Amino acid sequence: MSEATGLTKLGMPKWGLSMTEGTVVQWLVEEGAELGKGDEVVEVESEKINNAVESPAPGVLRRQVAKEGEVLPVGGLLGVIADASVPDEDIDAYVQEFQATFVPEEEEAGGPEPETVEVGGKNIQYLKMGEGEGVPLLLLHGFGGDINIWVFNQEALAAERTVYAIDLPGHGGSTKDVGEGDLVSLVDVVEGFMDAMGIEKAHVFGHSMGGAIAGSLAIKHPERVQSLALIASAGLGEEINGEYIESFIAANRRKEMKSALGLLFADQDLVNRQLVNDVIKFKRLDGVDEALRKTANKLFPGGKQADVPDLSNVEVPMLVVWGREDQIVPVSHSENVPGHARVEILDDTGHMPQMEAAGQVNRLIGEFLDSQDD
Amino acid sequence: MARITYMQAINDALAQEMERDETVVVFGEDNVGGTGSPGEMDAWGGVMGVTKGLYGKFPNQIFDTPISESAFIGAAAGAACSGLRPVAELMFVDFMGVCFDQIFNQAAKFKYMFGGKAKTPMVIRTMYGAGIRAASQHSQALYPLFTHIPGLKVVVPSTPYDAKGLMIASIRDDDPVIFFENKVLYAVEGEVPDEAYAIPLGEAEIVREGDDVTIVAIGRMVSMAEQAAADLSSDGIEVEIVDPRTLSPLDTDTIYESVENTGRLVVVDEANPRCSMASDIASLVAQNCFEHLKAAPQMVTAPHAPPPFSPSLEDLYVPDPEKVADAVRKTVGQGVAS
Incomplete structure (x- = not known):
């Protein structure tokens, strides 16, 4: 419909499996503003997290259909983007028709659900999205994380390929038996996961501890790694915020956990209830x-990283993304990567760039994948 | 993670704890299938079916008792002192009177009387609450009788997630716990992890955040408060709902912190109003948060009368969202809908 009429729908996004509706927090641009693709247009609050909805296409924000404070189902009409030349009547007609015919998706209908596979006697939970021809992509979370840290990224990356987000042992819905619990055993699990799923070669992207796993896998099995993206990665230097690790493990009450999780973000408001x-x-x-x-x-151990794998001989394409305000792994570690790596430092962003600056990270990764021509 | 009922959540908790620890034993009237029945998977599993299916999996850890509450509750207290972790079901809390000595003079006192050396890790499961047309001897909310007694812990879960995690915590706890299950909530569904997990006893949950009025709601009353909150929100009144989950020990810190922020308190409690959790919480807040209060604390409770058998009177008896909303409006100085 948008192709035919030159209109682009700005819809309520679906961030994560459980999201059925979102609240409009505030419009970030006025009606009539000129937008580029990917510009932040409106801030939305889901039950889990706040984030900005980005413009899916260039154009002018012709209508702010949803009002601030309004609750919309996923897919509901936030606004309309169109070229300045499109007559107002066409916009009104579009809004009217949309509102008259829109039916929200049934709760929990459709959408991928996490699945489980056995890897070396351990149950590993994963979420699979997309089915394109491109080389598959694996997403590895960090310490204390799970598949949900990729909630703003996985679908966007799955347009041309299958993207698997994995719960590592001890995390999310996977077995809580971590075996040795060291880096080698985590690398073995990822390798075993690829075997179990019949994946010969993949783009392997890791966040924090997941980055150290991804890098180690590329050293051990360069033939199975198409490219690496290391996001606020561990494994590139000794320093790490040991106090964060300890307070995360110790936190048993909401208040303690809230202050621990606050260290992950530049914007504390992202840590919602x-x-x-x-x-x-x-x-x-x-x-x-x-x-x-x-x-x-x-x-x-002792608040230092035990493993700093030597990536100097890793030749696969490499993207390194870091938030300048990272309080967990210092941004200076981004300098310790091989010369061919593309390094991107994001302002006003903490240890979770894939959440806090999801749009930018998705764009950077998209360009990185496009540049490889797989 | 799966969507299961409050009843299934309790069944899961019992099964996982019996699996983990063979000293966990479950018994009560018809918990298997009634004495003399074959006691297979299709047996009764308690009066409402909460323990259904457990006998097939744990034939040596679950059994039926005679209708002799003093005997089997006393047996639970004795078993707990001598190394087992019994979970005894006493059908309806309304029947608890017949075995009170075993509970408040024996189980609750062992630790104290034996110089702290005795552990009494027992759970008494029991149903409470009106709403199923079962008249006044099967419908009371008698938890304040137990919160009055030091040495007992008292748990009242409001959701399937809490029911499972609190049951597991209760079984693992070394003190006697009275676990109140609301019969109307048995059919309510919610997301519950497949794996075992424990929710610490004595930790309240903030069900909803708001800056205008604090509602402390217990058990089934949490959903009444949530319905009222949606209505009040459309009028611009944002309530914060605190579910204590455990009534003894009571998480007073969370309640005080909320009232210090809002300055207003409404307690919603299905029990009778005198010497109740509602009057207790109102008085604690009045004593400890007085300088923050902008209005007199309000209580929304059943009247001081037995639960009626007449369906229309029973519906009037239990606090409903409208009564909760009226009490909230009173604290912010708005006229009450009449």
Whole structure:
């Protein structure tokens, strides 16, 4: 419809499996503003997190259909973007027709659900999206994270390929038995996951601890790694915020967890109640405390990173993304990567660029993938 | 993670704890299938079916008792002192009177009387609350009788997630716990992790955040408060809902912190109003948050009368969203809808 009429719908996005509706927090641009593709247009709050909705296409913001404070179902009409030449009547007609015919998706209908596969006797949970011809992509979260840290990225990256987000052992819905709990055992699990899913070669993208795993896999099996993206990555230097690791493991109450999670973001408002509750719920599962303790003892003993794999001989294309305000792994570690790596430092962003600056990170990764011509 | 009922969540908790620890034993009237029945998977599993299916999986850890509450609640207290972790079901809390000595003079006192050396890790499961047309001897909300007694812990979950995590925590706790299950909530569904997890006893949940009025709501009343909150929000009044989840010990810090922010308190409690959790929380707040209060604390409770058998009277008896909203409006100085 948008092709035919030159109109682009700005719709309520779906951030994560459980999101059914979102609240309009505030419009970031006025009606009539000129927009580029990817410009932030309106801030939306889901039950889990706040984020900006970006313009899907260049044009002029012709209508702010949803009012600030209004709650819209996923897919509902936030606004309309169109060229300045499109007559007002066409815009009105579009809005009218949309509102008259729009039916929100049934709750939980459709959409991918996490699945489980057995890897070396361990149950590993993963979320699969997309089915294009491109080389598949693996997403590896960091310490204490899970598949949900990719909530703003996975779908965007899945247009031309299958994207697997994995819960590492001890995390999310995977087994809480971490085995040795060291970097080698985590690399083995990722390798075993690729075997189990029949993936010969993949783009392997990792955040924080997941970056150290991705880099190690590329050293061990260069033939299985198409490219690497390391986001606020561990494994590039010794320093790490040991106090964060300890306070995350110790936090058992909402308040303690909220202040621990605050260290992850430049903008503290991103740590909302639901995010804190979800992490607390995870931490209360049997076996999680032990799993985190063991992993931290092996990977970050005494508040230092135990493993700094030598990436100097890794030749695959490499993208390194860091937030300038990272309080967990210092941004200076971005200098310790091979010369051919593309390094991008993002302002006003903390340790979670893929969430806090999701649009920019998705664009950078998109360009990185396009440049490889796979 | 799956969507399951409050009843299934409790069944899961019992199953996972029996699996994890063979000293966990479950018993009560018809918990298997009634004495003399074959006791297979299709057996009764308690009066409402909460323990259905457990006998097939744990034939040595679940059994039926005679209708002799003093005997089997006393047996639970004795078993707890001597190394087991019993979970005894006493059907309706309204029947608790017949075995009170075993609970408040024995189980609750062992730790104290034996110089702190005795552990009494027992759970008494029981149903409470009106709403199923079961008249006044099967419908009371008698938790304040137990919160009055030091040495007992008292748990009242309001959601399937809390029911599972609090049951597991109760079984693992070394003190006697009275676990109140609301019969109307049994059919309510919610997201519950497949794995075992424990929610610490004595930790309140903030169900909804708001800056204008604090509502402390217990058990089934949480959903009444949530319905009222949606209505009040459209009038510009944002309530914060605190669910204590455990009534003893009570998470007073969370309640005080909320009232210090809002300056107003409404307690919603299905029990009778005198010497109740509602009057207790109102008085604690009045004593400890007085300088923050902008209005007198309000209580929304059942009247001081037994639960009626007449369906229309029973519906009037239990606090509803409208009564909650009226009490909230009173604290902000708005006229009450009449």
